[in-house]
Amino acid sequence: MANHVINVERREAEGKGASRRLRRAGKVPAIVYGGELPPVSIQIDHEKIWLAQQNEWFYSSILDLSLNGDVQKVLLRDIQRHPYKQQILHLDFQRVSDNEVLRASVPLHFVNEEKSPAGKTAGVVIMHELTEVTVACLPKDLPTAIEVDLSDLAVGAVVHLSDLKLPAGVELPELKLGPDHDVAVVVAKQAAGGEEEPAAEGGEQK
The missing domain is CATH 2.40.240.10 (Ribosomal Protein L25; Chain P)
Known part of the structure; x- marks a missing residue:
């Protein structure tokens, strides 16, 4: 450190x-x-x-x-x-005390997004729902950032808080509050829109 x-x-x-x-x-x-x-x-x-x-x-x-x-x-x-x-x-x-657990906001660093299946698929939007998380740990274990490896991110996939790989000694207090707090960190979904369906033959034109 x-x-x-x-x-x-x-x-x-x-x-x-x-x-x-x-x-x-x-x-x-x-x-x-x-x-x-x-x-x-x-x-x-x-x-x-x-x-x-x-x-x-x-x-x-x-x-x-x-x-x-x-x-x-x-x-x-x-x-x-x-x-x-x-x-x-x-x-x-x-x-801060060396022997007391602290809480701090830590940034998320997203890597390998462009190499992922979702990143290589046209028309897919990869949204970073969170850019930082609150961690609990001893001062010696406090990371300067948490890396989120998206190399395997598929179209339609969601990365949740519980999917994050945390350094030793680091916890996410939010996850102790129940399943509803296991929120999305990254979402890969097909972009809305695209070409309109052709009108049915004989249908009325507006």
């Missing part, structure tokens, strides 16, 4: 006015909470966190928040962006 280090500073002043001043200075206000420690207000360099948040790992990996060398392992829990500017307004991070 790759280490993703985010350098942060302690944030002394709080409140809307202080946050606005921070943003004007090129910083992003944030908070770290969870575990046995109290919440801590921090600030992060906007340019560096803007670059980091463009990577998929930023949203689904354990991050190492480093405050003057004191490193805490966290997950991103919320990110607030400006409605139209390229600006991050606030971040929430949750501490």
Whole structure:
């Protein structure tokens, strides 16, 4: 598992006015909470966190928040962006414990779709019903993504949550809620439409 280090500073002043001043200075206000420690207000360099948040790992990996060398392992829990500017307004991070099961959203990576029977059949639409799933596992087992191999996908086939191949130590909490929660992940079906049937001979023309 790759280490993703985010350098942060302690944030002394709080409140809307202080946050606005921070943003004007090129910083992003944030908070770290969870575990046995109290919440801590921090600030992060906007340019560096803007670059980091463009990577998929930023949203689904354990991050190492480093405050003057004191490193805490966290997950991103919320990110607030400006409605139209390229600006991050606030971040929430949750501490994780090595010995406690966590829940996190993990992206799905679909592979070999074009090699599948469905992918090679004209007029077939392959729909990705989900692009991420919520997993439960220990921090050390958290995958950055789950690969969905579609090489055997046939026309009319449906890939469900229960069909996903999960890494060791990883579960899908949704499946524990009953069969109704075993939802479709991928559906391969014939596209609607096509050529119209010719009108019956002698039928009325509209």
